[in-house]
Amino acid sequence: MSSTPKPGRVVAVTGACTFLGTALLRRLEEDARISRVLALDVREPPVRGTKIEFVRLDLTQPTVDGELATLLQRHQVDTFVHGAFLSHPTHAAEWAHELEDVGTMHVLNACAGVEPRRFVMISTTLVYGAHAKNPNFLTEEADLRGHRDSRFVNDKVRAERQVQRFAKEHPSVEVCILRFAPIIGPTVSNMYTRFFTRPVAPVMMGHDPLMQFVHEQDAAFALQKAVESKATGAFNIVGKGVLPYTTVLALLGRVPVPMPQIVARQLSKVLWATQLVGSPPSFLDFLLYLCVADGAKAKRELGFSARLSIKRTILDFLGVAPEDGATDVARAQA
Template sequence: MTVIFIRGSDTQLGQRLVQACASHPHVRLVVMEQNLPPTSSGEHMAELMRQEQVDVVINLASAGEEAPAQNRDQAFQANVLHSSDLLGACARAGVKRIVLRSSTLVYGSHLKHAAFLDEETRFARSARSPLISDYVEQEQIAAEFARTHPDQAVIILRCASLVAPDWPSPLVRYFAQPRPCMLFGFNPRIQVLHPDDAVAAYLLAAEADVSGAFNLAANDPLTLLQAIRLAGRQPQMFLEPVVMLARRVIPREQVLGYWPFAMDLLRYSCVADIRKAQAQLNWQPAYAARAIVEELNTAPAVIQRSRV
């Protein structure tokens, strides 16, 4: 019997993982939100982990993933400081395996990027969205933890943007606009991931004898224009010089509409190589990228509720 401690069960991804674990005969769940207040100290978390004899900790709490963060300081505290506290609790409780959520967008986008970016690719130094900046800092803390705690396995799952009709992710909100923005002359490739494939990867990571970072995405990237049209929309094209000039006097969202990522991602691709997850986690995405995005077009009532 594997005892899994989940932080972030109040997220949609957390809820799906809880449901999946509940039907697993060899898993016993300990849900942080059912046992401790969200601001609990690391010592309180460690005490609960020791009492429950936790084998695996999975952290899915990410402010800004499923709803825009209202307060930058609170988001940083939730994403970085609380994650650091969680790692400290795992150290004190002697937890064998820790699984963290991150994003393939930590690599950023650049004209000189390889066609597929493996897990050894350096993180982008260019401008990032606040959430991606938090993921980068969280990964740096996790890497130092792994170096100083070699007996505890740290697994980081770098997920492409989660997309499904009932999913409140930044990319779904972008597709929900009547005319999603694009820059004239640019058509970057993007990746998506179905939530069920993400859940499958977390379950595999909880049991596999591995450590390190793993990229997760559906097979076959799409161009941004393809994805917009598959979602049942038509793009609104902007000239980049006009956008850059207008941004000096008015907020970006008033110029482009909703675009939750760094501007570079409207120009250049960020496509992650998923072969390591396939080989070492024995993970295979069940949902193709095209089918994932097309499903948004078949559920207009749901995507309408995602509009910003």
């Protein structure tokens, strides 16, 4: 008598239209261990597949937790990936708060009643904040200090703290939080990629902090690993190596403009208020101080190690072919 094969896993993904959400959908569609994928977002993602089912879901709506709980029960979801977070700041701060902070509350309310086997949250190393007394490498045990003037960062801090409380209150759920270093690459769009596409960049006089990125494909691979794994807790997802900010600008071919902090902050306030730039004044602190994370725990417990170096990541963002990379790197470091 032949045995009946076990049904595959059912995964729900919020933020299905984000870069990481879409990348994960593509990978899950090709994964034989996955039987169905619920793509949850306010608009349909640009991914089609026999396993993928799009469900329109708005996390800013006050009754969405009940709607989501019904979906999870109906489809017997065993893995929930929460990625409905903005990749760049917005002037619509109240809406962003409803989406990220309050939206996370709705998600956790729904999951509390259903208790999926696994819950994966997409976060960022920005939650540590850029501060003068930061160590060279921040471990996952470091305080989530955020930034007192950045709602873009602080909404993510509050959302992550909610997930941490959920993990304590629901020990039967495998909760995994991925704190991604800024993601760059040829197709991703976020605050950092927009900043680095400008021809000139401010440099705070007397400051040249180390910077850290992760390539978009390494980031997608890490997220897939987190879905597959049983590892729990928070993990820093970072690329190989770090570089000084001015070296990053040299690799990118951007013109550094040295200026005093007070001038840079006043100029940034005007440009942000008039919507001429996509990064608020609080972003300048990341050009002043370290915000570099230690990826050892992810390598040890999650089995993730970035494949691409920071130099290769930057050059790929530029669209430079590998055979041209050595020349460009040497020129930037000269």
